[in-house]
Amino acid sequence: MGVFNHTARPKKSNWNVYVLELARKRSGMGSKTSQRWTRTATGKLLDVSTNPYLLFLAIGTFWIILSDQALAAMHFPDSLLSMTGFQTAKGLLFVVITASAFYSIGLRSQRKLNDATNRLQGFSEIAKTSFDIVWRANAGSGAYEILHVSDAERYSQLYDDGVAAVHPDDFGDGGLPSHIKRHGLRAPFKADARMAIDGEYRHFEHWVFPVFSSSGELIEYYGTCRDVHDFVNAQERIQRDEHMLRMASEVGGVGIWEWNIPDNKLRLSNEVHRQYGSVVDNPTALKQYIHPEDYPAVREVMLSAKHHGLPFEIEYRVVTAGGHERWIHNKGAPVDRGEISRGESSKQMVGISLDISRIKQAEQRLRQLAFYDSATQLPNREKGQQQLEKIFGQTKFAGEWVALSMFDIDYFSSLNETYGPMVADEILKRIADSVVKASGVRDFVCRYGPDIFLVILTGCTETQFVEKVEVLESILHSELEISDMKLFVSITGSIACSDTDGDSASELVRAAQSALYHAKDQKRGKLVRFSPDMLSKSLRFEAIRNALKTAISNAELTVNFQPLYHMQKQSMRGFEALVRWNSASLGAVSPAEFIPIAERIGLIGEIDDFVLDAIADQIQEWQSHGLEVDAIGFNLSPRNLEADGGADRLHRKILSRGLEPSALLLEVTETAMIQDAIAVARNLEQLAAYGYLIAIDDFGTGYSSLENLHRFRIEKVKIDKSFTQAITMSERHANMVRSIINMAHAMNMEVVAEGVETEHQRECLSEWGCDILQGYLYSKPVNAEEAEKFMRAA
The missing domain is CATH 3.30.450.20 (PAS domain)
Structure with a gap:
């Protein structure tokens, strides 16, 4: 040894x-x-x-x-x-x-x-x-x-x-x-x-x-x-790693499986058993848990992987033993890949099984957010566009026709500002339910805009179409009870048909939008059928809307002053400030045309600020010249009156420009007064308390005129020019104007007649005791220099 x-x-x-x-x-x-x-x-x-x-x-x-x-x-x-x-x-x-x-x-x-x-x-x-x-x-x-x-x-x-x-x-x-x-x-x-x-x-x-x-x-x-210390430690680390891997796979929803093909046996981790809700030991037993609609695809993929020795990846649904539906992402490959000869099958396959139910639920939520409106649960604009393209193509191929109906909630932005977003959302839900109920089973309804609903009408005859339109018209006026409040909600609608109004989905939408714009300008609360002349108006609307956005920055707006003739003093005293727009692309645009559009697209606040700045600058200049300036008329936007606190905000804005309340005569239209009488009355009372003079503009063209005279603290009544210019041609209009003057005087109010253009009109108004005349008979709106001449002549 x-x-x-x-x-x-x-x-x-x-x-x-x-x-x-x-x-x-x-x-x-x-x-x-x-x-x-x-x-x-x-x-x-x-x-x-x-x-x-x-x-x-x-x-x-x-x-x-x-x-x-x-x-x-x-x-x-x-x-x-x-x-x-x-x-x-x-x-x-x-x-x-x-x-x-x-x-x-x-x-x-x-x-x-x-x-x-x-x-x-x-x-x-x-x-x-x-x-x-x-x-x-x-x-x-x-x-x-x-x-x-x-x-x-x-x-x-x-x-x-x-x-x-x-x-x-x-x-x-x-x-x-x-x-x-x-x-x-x-x-x-x-x-x-x-x-x-x-x-x-x-x-x-x-x-x-x-x-x-x-x-x-x-x-x-x-x-x-x-x-063997290092070897033992390595074994222990491997065992710990295997344990951690097993724990991580189970916590992360990742299961591990092994398929012994000759014996047709499965070895599954606990996570896979959890995914299926049962203990499974062979592929045949899986069939009872895989969703019937997905099983053919799963079977085809698995057999192909088995016979060709290729990896596979597939998503499918399973229905667990407890009846719960889960989404599974299965990924696997043969162990003996590369060793399989032609005609032979794989001997063993391994893979992972992931529970992706939460991912699928998140995808569903994303699809819901992408294609459905969260407030009404209706399909949104994008989904509506897709559906319209699909339906239009199908009906055109079948030789049928399709109709579009658009519904817009009148003054919805005012309702939102007045009552808040929660009430506004409830209004949207109620109106959406009404539109869906009024539509047919085959019709498609979506929320097309902030306050616009689109209805696609299909599969009906002309007679049935007329009946549907009548049903839809029934929802145009609704009284809703929300949060112990009774709210009257008006809806304006439009109709366009593919057989006469558009050869494509986009043309049909444009026709329905044109009819809706026309209805909102002329016939609120009505359901209007499209006509070709509306398209030109719609194009005009879009042109004005686009050009108006840069009108102030391009210095295209100016402020003119129209003199007021006082009958008692026989002199020109006071002015009404009127904004004018000379567009570089459109030329001169009437205030009657662009002011409503500015209100609709939210630019009226900027225009009001521009006019107030011009008034403040001009008053200071005239006062520096030693001239006494009467209150200048300023057309008050309804937006300043429809929301709580509107009076305070307007008052702070006016004071910030160095103006006193007595320097302005705030002119309010009757249309603005009827939107929310309670809020308007509260704001007008506050403005009067600050010392502003209040006038009703275009009197006689709105609703409940006599009631408004009693409800609000009014200093002056301005008779609309349509009545003034008709007094010499219609006895009825003459009697009406005379009655307005007498009624206003009985309530200690001054009367201003707008649109006076002839001597005959002047004589009639003078005879009836009208206080102030305004119109081209005396002067058209002029610039500041010309207005100063009128002041010096007074």
């Missing part, structure tokens, strides 16, 4: 002694010592067998006896000399024979010894590279030696600590000694034990090999130790 190049000093306290002692007691050898082993200085153990010498003794004895008998039988001469010579020859022959025999035996023994030495040398090299410690011990005496240590310095602590180096948990029951007891040292055994090295317990793998004599007596042990 001298092939091992390292011999360690014996340590009675070494842990190997403990192992050998337990083994010796277990084998029942007591203190008996084998005579086959002796300890040498070099640590080698020598074999003292004498079998070759006994063989020589036996051969020599037989040779002498047999040779003498042979000589006697041959009758050789018995002379001494002859006998001596013959004996000598016989001896020499014996020496030659025995020398040859021993030489042959020695040569064979040496050859075997060399072979054994080479094999042992190979085994020792293998042992040195495979184990960290190799030891050998006598079973009887306990004498031992260390045959190999891979790192003597590193493992030197084991020599010193001995048994104390073994971890307590690996030393007692269930530890290294129990392995020895259990095996009885009749066969090699393996034991794992931790030993302390440099302050940490490291894992070691121990093997003990008992060696027996031919008689079955235990004579020695061989032992190996291998430091």
Whole structure:
């Protein structure tokens, strides 16, 4: 055994002694010592067998006896000399024979010894590279030696600590000694034990090999130790990683599956079982859970992957054992991909299964947000456009026609500002429900704009179409009870048909929009059928709307002043400020045309600010010239009166320009008064309290005129020019104007007649006692320089 190049000093306290002692007691050898082993200085153990010498003794004895008998039988001469010579020859022959025999035996023994030495040398090299410690011990005496240590310095602590180096948990029951007891040292055994090295317990793998004599007596042990600490730690890390991966997959909704195709068996993780709501062990059982509509596609994909050895990916629905529907994203591939020959099937497939139900729900919500209105739950404008294109194409191909109806809630922005977004949303919901109920089953309804609903009418005859229109007209006027309030809501609508009004979906929409614009300008609260002349008006509306957005920044707006003729003083005193627009692209645009559009698109506030700035600048200039300025008429936008706090905001805006309330005569139309009588009355009362003069403009053209005179604090009544210009042609209009003047005077109000253009009109109004006249008979609206001349002439 001298092939091992390292011999360690014996340590009675070494842990190997403990192992050998337990083994010796277990084998029942007591203190008996084998005579086959002796300890040498070099640590080698020598074999003292004498079998070759006994063989020589036996051969020599037989040779002498047999040779003498042979000589006697041959009758050789018995002379001494002859006998001596013959004996000598016989001896020499014996020496030659025995020398040859021993030489042959020695040569064979040496050859075997060399072979054994080479094999042992190979085994020792293998042992040195495979184990960290190799030891050998006598079973009887306990004498031992260390045959190999891979790192003597590193493992030197084991020599010193001995048994104390073994971890307590690996030393007692269930530890290294129990392995020895259990095996009885009749066969090699393996034991794992931790030993302390440099302050940490490291894992070691121990093997003990008992060696027996031919008689079955235990004579020695061989032992190996291998430091497997890094390997054990790696295994533990792998197990932890696998556990973490399994936990992560389950928490993240990712299941793992394996399909053994020849056995048609499935191995599924717990997450996959959860996804299906049941324990499944074969693909056939999955069929009962996959949604019937999706199963054919799943089956086709799986079979294709199986037969062609290709990866697959598919999404489908499952209905769990509990009846819940889930979306599954399944992705897998054959394990033996690339090894499949033509005509063969894959043997095994693995993959992952993800529960994507939440993703699908989020996608559904996104689609809902993208194509449906959150307030009314109706399809939105984009969905409506898509549906219209689809329906228009289908009906045109079938030779049928389609009609569009648009509904707009009148003054919806005012309702929103007055009552707030919650009430406004409730109004939208109520109107949307009404439009849906009034539409047919085959009709399509969507919210096309902030306060516009679009109805696509299909599949009806002319008679049925007329009936549908009549039903739709029934929703144009509604009284809604919301939050203990009764609100009157007016709706304006339009109708356009594909057979006469448009050859495409876009043309039909444009026709319906044109009719709606016309209705809102001329016939609010009505359902109006499109006519070709409305399109030109609609195009005019769009042109004005686009040009108006840059009118102020391009300095296209100006403010003129129209003088007021006081009948009692017979002089021009006071003015009404009137905004004028000379567009670079459209030319001169009448206020009657662009002011309503400015109100609709939300630009009226900017125009009001522009006019107030011009009035303030002009009053300051006239006052600097020493001129006394009467209150200047300013047309008050309905937006300033329809919302709570409108009076305060307007008052702060006027004061910020250096104007006093007495410098303005605020003119309010009756139309503005009827939108929200409560809010308007509150704001007018507040403005009057601040010191503003209030006038009703265009009196006689609105609703409840007499009631408004009582309800509001009015200083002046301005008779609309349509009545003034008709007094010389219609006795009815003359009596009406005369009655208005008398009624206003009875209520201590001044009367202003607008649109006076002839002497006959002036004479009639003078005779009836009208206070102030305004019109082209005296002057058209003029610029500030011309207005100053009127002031100086007064």
